[in-house]
Amino acid sequence: xxxxxxxxxxLTAALALAGCAGAAPDSGSDGSGSGKADLSVSSSYMPQPVxxxxxxxxxxxxxxxxxxxxxxxxxxxxxxxVTMHSTNGGAMTEENSFAIPAHGRLVFRSGGNHLMxxxxxxxxxxxxxxxxxxTFAKSGPLTVEMPVKSATYNxxxxx
Numbered sequence: 001x002x003x004x005x006x007x008x009x010x011l012t013a014a015l016a017l018a019g020c021a022g023a024a025p026d027s028g029s030d031g032s033g034s035g036k037a038d039l040s041v042s043s044s045y046m047p048q049p050v051x052x053x054x055x056x057x058x059x060x061x062x063x064x065x066x067x068x069x070x071x072x073x074x075x076x077x078x079x080x081x082v083t084m085h086s087t088n089g090g091a092m093t094e095e096n097s098f099a100i101p102a103h104g105r106l107v108f109r110s111g112g113n114h115l116m117x118x119x120x121x122x123x124x125x126x127x128x129x130x131x132x133x134x135t136f137a138k139s140g141p142l143t144v145e146m147p148v149k150s151a152t153y154n155x156x157x158x159x
Contacts, residue, residue, distance in 0.1 A: 035066060035067055036138070036139070037063050037065040037067050037068065037069035037100065037102070037138060037139050038063060038064040038065035039061055039065070039136065039142060040062050040064070040142075041059055041061055041062075041134070041142055042060050043058070043155060044058065044059035044060075044144050044145075044146040044147070045057070045058055045149045045153065045155070046058075046117070046124060046130055046146050046147070046148050047110075047148075047149055047150065047151050047152070047153050048124065048126045048148050048149065048150055048151045049117075049120065049123055049124060049151075050151055052120065052123055053118070053119060053120050054118055054120065055078075055079070055116075055117040055120060056115065056116060056117070057082075057108070057115035057116075057117060057130075057132065057146055058108045058109050058114060058115070058155075059108050059132075059144065059146065060105055060106070061134070062104075063100045063103065063104055063105065063106075065103075066102050066103070067138070068099060068100060068101050068102050068104075069099075069100045069136050069137055069138045069139050070098065070099055070136060070137040071084070071097060071098045071100060071106060071134060071135070071136055072135050072137050073134075073135040074115055074132060074135070075132070075133045076117060076130055076131060076132045076133070077130075077131055078117060078120060078121055078122060078124060078130045079118055079120055080118060080120075081117075081118045081119055082115055082116065082117050082118070083115070083116045084096075084097075084098060084113070084116075085114050085115075085116055086112075087111060087112055087113065087114070095113075097137070098113065100136075109155075110154075124148040125148060126148050126149060126151075127148065128147075128148045129145045129146060129148060130145075130146045130148060131143060131144070131146075132144045132145075
């Protein structure tokens, strides 16, 4: 009985402290906590291109912050130009930017939003990596080393 009371008291104190953690005044105007975006990149890869002049790229940008941001451009030393595309109903459309919601993510994946590396300066090979610079409307740029995978790589199977 005494152990149960001690456990309940400890749990109550922990919950009370956790509730206080987010009680600091908000510096952002959206009322969601942090007043700025907190961006990170994961799951980046480029399938080995089958063409000598064009390749695709995929990645996920997570925003743990309390403000939205926007991906406005992508560059890479391997390509003359990197364009951003959305795919809806099988139709590909070039986009000037992509929103990254507060506490959300932006996903570039095969069959959906994706990057197109055009005018390749060299043909990336499996096992190499490609440097990609992501530029945002509000946050500083992020540089990502994107690994080159096999042309048939599927992240859901790991092959």
